[in-house]
Amino acid sequence: MNAISVKNLNKVFTYYEKKEGFQHSLKNLLVRKQKTKEAVKDISFDIDSGDIVGFLGPNGAGKTTTLKMLSGILYPTSGEVQVLGYCPWKRQKQFKMKYSMVLGQKSQLWPDLPATETFRLNQYIYEVDEKKCKMLVDELTEYLDVKHLLHVQVRRLSLGERMKLELIASLIHSPQLIFLDEPSIGLDLVSQQKIRSFIRYWNEQYKTTVMITSHYMKDIEDLCERVIVINSGKKLYDGSLCDVNYMFKNIKIVNLELSDEIDDMKLAEFGTITKKEGLNCTMEVHKEDLHEFIGYVTEKLNIKDINISDIPVEKGIELLYR
Amino acid sequence: MKELTKHLRLMGLFTKRYIMSQMEYRTSFFTILIVESLILLSKLLYTAVVYNTDMVVDGLKPEAITLFTGTFFIISAVYGSIFMFNFTNLQNSVYDGSLDIAITKPISLQFYLTVSTIDLAVPIPNFIAGAVMVTNAWKTLELSMEPVVIIGYVFYIILGVLMLYSILLLPPLLSFWFVKSEGISHIVSGLSNFNMMPMAIYPKALKIFGTFIIPIFIVSNFPPLFVLGRLNVGMKLWGILAPIVFFLGARIVFKKAIQKYSSIAN
Known part of the structure; x- marks a missing residue:
């Protein structure tokens, strides 16, 4: 029910x-839209x-x-x-x-x-x-x-x-x-x-x-x-x-732990860098680009760890607000 | 009947809590008591001044004039105790959005906003001064002590209070449209001061205006006029009808006003 x-x-x-200002207060006193x-x-x-x-x-x-x-x-x-x-x-x-x-x-x-x-x-x-x-x-x-x-x-x-x-x-x-x-x-x-x-x-x-x-x-x-x-x-x-x-199922969150510094511009070609602290980097990557991105990361970069996950609920709601 | 009992009991509870709130601040509480006692003294002095003048208005001697002034003080006491506090609160609660919670309560909103809390400190000097003036005038003028006269006087005082409520409620209700309406409230409450003296002293146009257009003279001129036998049948009926009509009008405006409430953004 x-x-x-x-x-x-x-x-x-x-x-x-x-x-702002007294003049506008005066104007507002007489006429206001x-x-x-x-x-x-x-x-x-x-x-x-x-x-x-x-x-x-x-x-x-x-x-x-x-x-x-x-x-x-x-x-x-x-x-x-x-x-x-x-x-x-x-x-x-x-x-x-x-x-x-x-x-x-x-x-x-x-x-x-x-x-x-x-x-x-x-x-x-x-x-x-x-x-x-x-x-x-x-x-x-x-x-x-x-x-x-x-x-x-x-x-x-x-x-x-x-x-x-x-x-x-x-x-x-x-x-x-x-x-x-x-x-x-x-x-x-x-x-x-x-x-x-x-x-x-x-x-x-x-x-x-x-x-x-x-x-x-x-x-x-x-x-x-x-x-x-x-x-x-x-x-x-x-x-x-x-x-x-689920509304953002086409976006994946990729957490990278790198061994060496890397040019941000290079990573940005595959998605949006949402956080970067030292050698740790978090990115939002479109599902269609994920395969190519993983290939690039594993072949060209020296990484210690990689983690791929769905958008967390909190992030999903934040994206909805936008 | 059950609802009326509930609301009267609530009036007692709200008043009790209001007084208890005031008593939490001892300095303020005792200062109010002292100030109000001094005001009482000044009102009694005013009585003596009016009494000692030889002013005669429309055949009314100073003793009779004190009957009008005393009645005005008594009704002012009612205004000060119930309406003044609640009406000011009403405007504030529209302004700051605190009306939100009140609207959700299962009690009459008009009751809650306009008469729920009685302020006992402010009206006491007015009431005592008024009662002294009326009693003295009654005795000196050797007015009838017949129950019908006394009941009639009290009846017209009640109608006067109803009239004053209906007239003075309208300006605070404007705050639902304009948020702030203190200026208009001051004008209208100033109009009621015309009642301090018999309406006979005013020009004809003002008498007509104050009797039929905004019948402010019904508030505290009609009760002494009734006692002095100066109200004709037509005026007696108008004194009964006008407060009822104005009260119903105020009720309609209240309902319209409350629909306009827009609260405030959080």
């Missing part, structure tokens, strides 16, 4: 530009219940705008969306009771009070039984190792600690669907790892559908079997994470 169904979703924003930006262009996809799907793209690709439309924060310019059977921008109470949104760069915790005060408020807003809420908070604080932080003013907490408590606050009502917009942004490696394992645990335990955006490849590799990649508002890829590089 689909938790999310999106058809031909579009979002156009209006904005204006201002050149409005411009439009298509933040999301004709995007369609479905997400099954219980899946964790990575929503990837470079900065400004339209990821957050899409998530905001799916969660009812923004009205789309056009398109059809069903989330948990509801039209999000109708903002029905029943719909809002079933999902949660975590924005890595915005907090729902009251900064001047301990996080427990926000938990209590959410318990009441989401009409959660007090006993159930207490059990859940106990379980989550135990798992995320933040029990000792429950009575500390939120603004005194580190970014990682705050994010863990942010996640708990957003799960008080056991949502069927969670939108996570860069939940690990700015966190250290240990906190990132903890957040990832928690999301995985929550998904397995409660079969919650998760749609996550992140710029950290490790988040995506650890959590998502499926990814949707967008850039400039357009969907570029929707499928298995492992198959991202």
Whole structure:
């Protein structure tokens, strides 16, 4: 069953530009030329219940705008969306009771009070039984190792600690669907790892559908079997994470360990040198040129080692962004 | 009914948390208490000044004028406690995009953005000063203590609050279109200061404008006029109808405004 169904979703924003300087500010005060930006262009996809799907793209690709439309924060310019059977921008109470949104760069915790005060408020807003809420908070604080932080003013907490408590606050009502917009942004490696394992645990335990955006490849590799990649508002890829590089099956990565220095120009005739450190060289070589290149390397060059592999997933996604 | 109870309880919870947040900063908290106490003193002095003048407006003696000023202070207290804080927050949350999270919560967005948190510090001086002025005027003028008069006065105060809410909500809502709208907010909230004195002192054109076009005089001129028996049937009905019409209008504009919300880029 689909938790999310999106058809031909579009979002156009209006904005204006201002050149540098006071004179242009003055000019802008009187006359400003409005411009439009298509933040999301004709995007369609479905997400099954219980899946964790990575929503990837470079900065400004339209990821957050899409998530905001799916969660009812923004009205789309056009398109059809069903989330948990509801039209999000109708903002029905029943719909809002079933999902949660975590924005890595915005907090729902009251900064001047301990996080427990926000938990209590959410318990009441989401009409959660007090006993159930207490059990859940106990379980989550135990798992995320933040029990000792429950009575500390939120603004005194580190970014990682705050994010863990942010996640708990957003799960008080056991949502069927969670939108996570860069939940690990700015966190250290240990906190990132903890957040990832928690999301995985929550998904397995409660079969919650998760749609996550992140710029950290490790988040995506650890959590998502499926990814949707967008850039400039357009969907570029929707499928298995492992198959991202299949789109670039005609490109092979060749790692060479040379015995002697060699002219880069000579190697560049066969492909693109992506990294060169001393006598170690990494190249992207087109599959059609590979045979000739291997012949050249083995016959003409003095090499210690050679390794040929497919494009790694991370590289595949990077290429998609281009 | 269940939803109303939930929202009233939430109002209490939001207010409690707001006060608790303020109490985290002891110096600021005690400074506010001292400042507000001084403001109270200045308001009471103002009462004495008005009372000691021999100004007569449209047959209204100074005692009657203090009934208008006192009612204005009481309604200003309501404005200061509920609307001022929330309306300022509304504009800020549109500007910085913090409205995002609020929109996802299963509670009435208009409730959350416009009346959810009560600021108790600011309105206390206004309320006490207003209550003293009204009680004193009531006693001195030997006004009727009949329940119908007292209930009528409170009823028109409630309608006045509804009117003030509907009028003052419109400028903050403009922030959904223009992002910043403080300038217009200041103009409109300045208009409500016309209520400090009986509307009779103003020119005819202004009276018509403030009664029928932007009915700001309904806010705190109608309750004392009702008590003094100076509202005719037509005005009594207009005093009931106008706040309802304006409230429904504000509700429609709110719904339109929220559709325009464009958040901010991350």
